[in-house]
Amino acid sequence: MAELDGETIYVDGGAPGDVVSLNMQGARPRIVAVHEPSPHRVEPPCPQAGQCGGCTLQHVSDGFVAEWKREQVISALAHRGIEAEVMPTLTVPPRSRRRATFAARRSNAGVVIGFHEKASSHIVDVSPCLLVKPALIEGLPALAQLLEPGLTRRGEARVSVTTSTNGLDVAVEMPGKTLDRALLSHLSEAGRAAGLARLTWNNEPVAEWRPPVIEFDGLACVPPAGGFLQAVAQAEDALRARVIQAVTSRKRVRRVVDLFSGCGAFTLPLARLAKVDAFDSDAAAIAALDKATRHLQGLKPIRADKRDLFRRPVFAMDLKDYDVAVIDPPRAGGLAQCEQLAKSKVPVVAGVSCNPATFARDARVLIDGGYRLGAVTPVDQFRWSPHVELVAVFERP
DSSP states (O other), X not given: OEEETTEEEOOBTOOTTOEEEEEOOSSSOEEEEEEEOOTTBOOOSSTTTTTBTTOSOTTBOXXXXXXXXXXXXXXXXXXXXXXXXXXXXXXXXXXXXXXXXXXXXXXXXXXXXXXXXXXXXXXXXXXXXXXXXXXXXXXXXXXXHHHGGGOOSSOOEEEEEEEXXXXXXXXXXXXXXXXXXXXXXXXXXXXXXXXOSEEEETTEEEEESSOOOEEETTEEEOOOTTOOOXXXXXXXXXXXXXXXXXXXXXXXOOEEEEETOTTTTTHHHHTTTSEEEEEESOHHHHHHHHHHHHHOOSOOOEEEEEOOTTTSOOOGGGGTTOSEEXXXXXXXXXXXXXXXXXXXXXXXXXXXXXXXHHHHHHHHHHHHTTOEEEEEEEEEOSTTSSOOEEEEEEEOO
């Protein structure tokens, strides 16, 4: 961001303190020369950084990014009139993302699979990549061969790939290409040869050669194909550790409610400590959680219910028996549910969020309902991007 003739302009690839020359043509100004580099500017570690759209912040130092993301959280809270201790950002290591969504298209030279170029539909080769686990990149050549008969030169496929304990879990979305018998036969043979764990095509199962197990603090679950998971296991561990600390810091916790539970990243480990009721609108995620609970030993009872918490939040009167509530909504936040929590007498609320703005909005509701906000911890699991996760705990005095 810069000022020119009193007007604010946005400069892609700039750093605070840069002195640059700009090309003002096009939708956004473009840097053509850096005359005096910012003290925060660094040489991007990836050779694709100037072209690939997967990363936008490789040109500034890790320390700057961590503090900038912390400031995002502080600013969002301040916008709602909230002062809180915001801890230093926890940053995950490179090559740690266990899931990614690639674009794939058929061309005269074969199948191109990778990330989009910045502000373009052109697909960039992502080998090597500093974002994702090496297993994801190593699997792309086999996926290109697998996809070829199902792709066209006009359409583009979204290929979601997740590393599991038993191999890659692949979900393909290719509009307009149905899973006919010939394609099913090819995908089944190619998927087996590639050593995949599971493959789906436009939400239709092709085959599951081995269950694509994900472990939540050592507890096994098979998530639904294409279902939500935290992108980085280390980030999930950090978020979960703070949530569990909120439980273990209480003298006695008998029951916990997990709101927007997904397939159990918090639910399953929490069940080592207390009975847990889990709610989520995703029927497949709830089914996966329910199945996991039936195969795991040594846990306290878990009840998993499908419920749209935006339209039908768990009401305050129904929260009266819980000692701790955990809430991890999507980017839109959980306003309706937080309004009910604010009316409840639940002693502790552990909040996880991927959007500082909606977290701050919901936090304002809880604070106005009598909760005190403790320290907020930002977690940078999306390296070299503007996104930031966070976790915090609210307590009643």
